[in-house]
Amino acid sequence: MASLAQKLTRITGEIFAAQGLKAEFGxxxxxxxxxxxxxxxxxxxxxxxxxxxxxxEIASVVAEALKRRRECSKIEIAGPxxxxxxxxxxxxxxxxxxxxxxxxxxxxxxxxxxxxxxxxNIAKPMHVGHLRSSIIGDALRRIxxxxxxxxxxxxxxxxxxxxxxxxxxxxxxxxRLDKPVTMDELEEIYxxxxxxxxxxxxxxxxxxxxxxxxQDGDPTYTKVWKNFIDVSIAGMKKNFDAxxxxxxxxxxxxxxxxxxAPMVExxxxxxxxxxxxxxxxxxxxxxxxxxxxxxxxxxxRDGAVLYSTTDMATIVERVEENKPAKIIYVxxxxxxxxxxxxxxxxxxxxxxxxxxxxxxAGFGTMNGTDGKPFKTRAGGVMKLEDLIKMGVxxxxxxxxxxxxxxxxxxANKVAIAAIKFADLQNNxxxxxxxxxxxxxxxxxxxxxxxxxxxxxxxxxxxxxxxDEKTAARFVIKDExxxxxxxxxxxxxxxxxxxxxxxxxxxxxxxxxxAQEFSSFYGSCHIISEPDAALRxxxxxxxxLTYRQLALVLGLLGIQIPEKM
RNA sequence: GCACCCGUAGCUCAGUGGAUAGAGCGCUGCCCUCCGGAGGCAGAGGCCGCAGGUUCGAAUCCUGCCGGGUGCGCCA
Numbered sequence: 316m317a318s319l320a321q322k323l324t325r326i327t328g329e330i331f332a333a334q335g336l337k338a339e340f341g342x343x344x345x346x347x348x349x350x351x352x353x354x355x356x357x358x359x360x361x362x363x364x365x366x367x368x369x370x371x372e373i374a375s376v377v378a379e380a381l382k383r384r385r386e387c388s389k390i391e392i393a394g395p396x397x398x399x400x401x402x403x404x405x406x407x408x409x410x411x412x413x414x415x416x417x418x419x420x421x422x423x424x425x426x427x428x429x430x431x432x433x434x435x436n437i438a439k440p441m442h443v444g445h446l447r448s449s450i451i452g453d454a455l456r457r458i459x460x461x462x463x464x465x466x467x468x469x470x471x472x473x474x475x476x477x478x479x480x481x482x483x484x485x486x487x488x489x490x491r492l493d494k495p496v497t498m499d500e501l502e503e504i505y506x507x508x509x510x511x512x513x514x515x516x517x518x519x520x521x522x523x524x525x526x527x528x529x530q531d532g533d534p535t536y537t538k539v540w541k542n543f544i545d546v547s548i549a550g551m552k553k554n555f556d557a558x559x560x561x562x563x564x565x566x567x568x569x570x571x572x573x574x575x576a577p578m579v580e581x582x583x584x585x586x587x588x589x590x591x592x593x594x595x596x597x598x599x600x601x602x603x604x605x606x607x608x609x610x611x612x613x614x615x616r617d618g619a620v621l622y623s624t625t626d627m628a629t630i631v632e633r634v635e636e637n638k639p640a641k642i643i644y645v646x647x648x649x650x651x652x653x654x655x656x657x658x659x660x661x662x663x664x665x666x667x668x669x670x671x672x673x674x675x676a677g678f679g680t681m682n683g684t685d686g687k688p689f690k691t692r693a694g695g696v697m698k699l700e701d702l703i704k705m706g707v708x709x710x711x712x713x714x715x716x717x718x719x720x721x722x723x724x725x726a727n728k729v730a731i732a733a734i735k736f737a738d739l740q741n742n743x744x745x746x747x748x749x750x751x752x753x754x755x756x757x758x759x760x761x762x763x764x765x766x767x768x769x770x771x772x773x774x775x776x777x778x779x780x781x782d783e784k785t786a787a788r789f790v791i792k793d794e795x796x797x798x799x800x801x802x803x804x805x806x807x808x809x810x811x812x813x814x815x816x817x818x819x820x821x822x823x824x825x826x827x828x829a830q831e832f833s834s835f836y837g838s839c840h841i842i843s844e845p846d847a848a849l850r851x852x853x854x855x856x857x858x859l860t861y862r863q864l865a866l867v868l869g870l871l872g873i874q875i876p877e878k879m
Numbered sequence: 880g881c882a883c884c885c886g887u888a889g890c891u892c893a894g895u896g897g898a899u900a901g902a903g904c905g906c907u908g909c910c911c912u913c914c915g916g917a918g919g920c921a922g923a924g925g926c927c928g929c930a931g932g933u934u935c936g937a938a939u940c941c942u943g944c945c946g947g948g949u950g951c952g953c954c955a
Contacts, residue, residue, distance in 0.1 A: 348898060357897055360935080370935085394898055395935065436955075477954060568955095594953055606882040607951060615953045622955050648884070649949055679884080680948080717917060740903095741892070744884070746948070748891065757917050759903040760892090764917060771915050778914065823893065826902080837910090837919040879917095 317419055319410050319803035320344050320354060323386070323400060327356050330380040334373070336362045341377075343400060345804060352391065352399030353800060359396040370396030407799055408789035411859065417461075418805045418863055424463035424813075426640030429633050430456045433555070433562065434646065436473035437547045438482055438505040441554050441699040443689050443749070444647070447678050450738050450872065452645035453560040454818040455676065457870045459643075462813050467637060470551075472567030474544055475625060480526025481508040482543065483536055484518075487525070492535065495542050498550045527619045530572065544569075554699050559731060559872055571628035575620055578628050578666075579613055587664055588613055599659035611656040626657045630666050630673075641672035643816065648677035648744060676816045679746035681738075689749050702751075706730035709755035710763070717757075720878045728876045730755075732762030735873055740822035760826050762873060765864065768829040769875045771836075772861040779842050779854050790852040794839040801831050802859055805867070818871055825867045832860050 317325075320343050328341030340358030347355065359377060363370035374396040381390045381400065389401040432452020435441050452468060459466040482501070485508035486492050496504070512519040529536040548565070555562070579595065582588035587597050596610035611623045633639055644654055654675040661667035683689045691697045710729040714721040737754035741747040757763040791799055808824040811817065841857065844850035865875055 346898095347900090351898080355898090360897070364935085397898065434955085473955065592952075596952075604882095609952045612953050617953085619953090621953065623953090647955090650955075651883075652950060653955085677884090686947090713917085719915090719917080745892085746885075750891080753891075753904075756904085759917095761903085761917090764903095767915085767917050771918090775914055819893080823902090830902090833918060834920085836914080837916095840913065842914045 317421075318806040319402065319407070319800070320807060322410070323354055323356075323402070326384060326386065327358070327377065327381065327398075327400075330377050331358060331362060333380075334376060336366060336373070340365075344807075345800075346399065348399075351393065352389070352401055354400040354402070356398040356400065357396075359398060363396065374398050404791035404796070407796075407803070408791055410803055411789050411799060411855075414802075414859070416862075417866065418802070418859070420461070420806050420809045422461065422463045424459070427465040427467065427637050428459050428641045428643060429467050429469055429564075429637055429639045430459070430643045430645060431469050431471045431629075432456075432645035433468075433470040433560070434473060435470070435551050436478065437544055437567075438478065438501045440502055441551060442696045443681055443699060443702060446558075446699060446702070446734075447681055447738055448645050448647070449555065449558060449560045450735050451676075451678055451743060451818060453558075453872050454735075454739055454821075454870065455643065455645060455816055456561070457872060458809075458813055458818065458821070461870055462809075464640075467563040467639075468561060469564040469566055469633075470562045471629070472544075472548070472565070472569075473622075475530070475568035475572065476621060477522065477526050477619070478505065478509065479529055479540060480524070480619075481505070481512050481522040483529060483539055484508065484522045484525040485511070486539060488521075492539055496546060498546055501543055501546060523617050523619060527617060530619060554703070557700075557703050557727075557731075558735075559874065566629075566632075568622065568625035568629075571625055571632050572620075574628040574631050575624055578631055579624075582613070582664055585664060587660070592616070597660045597663070599656050599663065601659075608656070608659075611660045623653065623657060626654075627660060627666065630657070630661050634666065634668075634671070639671065641674065643674045643676050645676050645678065648679055651675055651677050674816065676743065678743045679741075681749045682746055684748060684750050686748065703730065703734070705751060706734050706755065709733075709751060713755060713757050713763075714879065725876045725879050728874050729757075729763050729766060729879065732766050732868075732873045733757075734762070735871060736762030736765065736822060739818045739871055740826075742819055743817060765825055765829050765868060765873075766875055766879060768832060769861060769864045769868070770877075770879050772832065772857050772864070773875075774878075775841065776854065776857055776861065788848075788852070789855060790846075790849045792839075792849065794835065795853065795856060798831050798835040798856055798860065801828060802856070802863065805863055821867050821870055825864060825871070828860060828863060828867075832857075 323343040324341055327343050328338035331341045332338040340362040341356060342358055343354050343356045345354060346352045359374035360370045362373050371392060374392045378390045378392050378398055381387050386402055386406040387400055388403040391399040393399055430452055432448045433445065434448055435445050456466045456468040482505055485504050512522050529540055579588060582597060588595055591610065593616040594612050595614040596612050598610045600608040612621060613624045615621060633642060658673045667673055681689045707726050707730040710733065711721060711726040714726060714729065733754045740760065754761055805824065808820055812820040841853045844853060868875060
């Protein structure tokens with residue numbers, strides 16, 4: 316099970332090895348020049364340099380050997396030593412017929428992976444800043460799970476820092492510590508408290524004291540805190556459900572509180588944690604650092620812990636409870652220095668063993684069409700809930716306009732597909748422009764376009780009859796070949812997405828596949844094809860296309876409606 | 880000031896050592912007696928920020944510069 320290019324790589328690698336050259340030179344990939352060939356191998360050039368030989372000489376030996384293989388139909392050498400490879404239609408057809416349920420994707424990864432994404436804060440309504448983390452993190456979780464990992468998504472709530480003290484002290488000042496709060500109240504109380512603390516030092520001091528008291532386990536404060544945590548989580552779950560974002564673990568900064576004191580003790584004993592400017596810190600700078608590397612702070616001057624402390628303790632907990640092979644942080648790119656510090660401290664202390672991967676998978680800012688951070692028209696922060704609502708409205712309007720089938724389920728799926736695909740198709744690290752109008756025009760490279768194509772295939776298969784879509788063998792005509800070849804590539808795209816934590820690679824594949832299918836669909840008739848074997852083969856291509864689209868969209872967290 | 884990220888078509892973005900740099904939107908022209916036209920086919924549009932360097936070969940690697948974003952000890 317592999318892609319067609321991987322099979323060819325194996326064959327070509329053996330040929331290089333037989334000449335005493337490294338098998339790695341035999342890498343075959345889909346050709347950059349489809350007008351010249353289906354596949355190419357550029358290894359002769361690099362091999363020539365390594366062996367001190369003429370590249371065309373090596374290429375011609377490899378080409379001769381390839382010509383003797385029955386998998387290959389046409390082998391040519393071009394330019395300085397490119398080897399152009401075409402496969403026989405029989406080989407292509409056999410490859411497609413041999414694909415299992417998952418199109419040859421490797422699924423033998425082992426071990427546990429914890430993915431840290433979402434990261435909503437208690438008492439604050441979720442906003443668009445949480446959107447990227449949630450969407451990307453959830454997609455990566457699905458991708459890693461599909462690869463075979465025991466992939467665990469952890470929401471990592473911001474439920475233990477300074478804002479908690481701000482809210483508690485605000486409630487106390489208002490004399491209503493004893494009454495449960497509602498989400499609406501919280502949405503008013505937190506900004507008010509935060510503003511007051513910024514404006515007045517004494518008020519901020521009060522909040523800091525409340526934070527410490529809470530973290531020290533004060534029973535009254537704890538009870539109040541638990542109440543607004545519950546209220547807040549209920550609100551978050553609504554948002555995450557609407558987005559179709561899943562978490563396996565609902566832990567937060569507070570869940571590791573009991574681990575902090577022993578961890579700090581151990582760090583002190585090892586001489587890693589030292590006092591500095593009234594705080595307790597772990598110096599993490601190295602002598603060869605090019606940049607200034609501030610120390611990681613464990614205890615602030617006022618004795619409270621902060622995110623660096625909880626992030627460290629969270630690693631302690633994950634190592635103990637989950638024994639992960641990797642921990643992946645899907646967090647705003649702006650936090651990379653912080654995580655660099657955390658990772659260094661974790662390595663120095665041995666909390667993170669050298670063979671455990673710690674990856675900061677940062678993402679860029681979501682900007683508005685003006686290129687500046689996304690805001691509401693009034694200039695405020697847009698709530699995630701409102702944004703989703705707007706997306707659904709647009710989807711509904713567009714469905715009506717196009718005269719397509721519509722109901723709540725379809726409108727929701729179209730809206731979520733639009734929002735997720737628009738986000739995921741961008742390179743994770745770069746900033747991206749969020750343009751609701753653009754992504755909901757439903758034309759071109761959008762989520763709804765992909766849904767439309769998928770639904771269209773499904774409808775066609777239904778019309779053809781369910782039992783006819785499994786061909787005994789594939790028949791490759793000129794009209795079928797491009798689609799057939801593309802359908803062999805999924806394992807390569809999947810591997811790249813997995814390796815680089817890059818969902819956009821899968822977006823690319825889904826879009827290419829939908830486009831290639833449209834082209835195929837336009838160039839030949841399927842249901843009315845008189846040749847029974849060809850008709851069956853084409854229906855099988857449709858079926859395979861649909862299954863791959865559903866698979867890839869599923870990995871991105873996008874659901875296909877039954878109809879639209 | 881120092882560090883990191885980004886700079887590719889009018890706009891939004893792919894492409895990190897290979898041939899003639901791609902896609903979507905927008906623009907021009909075709910295609911509905913045919914399975915769902917949110918579509919297909921064809922075309923115009925590019926000193927790959929600038930200047931050096933490494934290499935048989937550079938959008939891709941190195942150095943310097945210019946432009947934009949971000950970060951740099953008690954917020955997350």
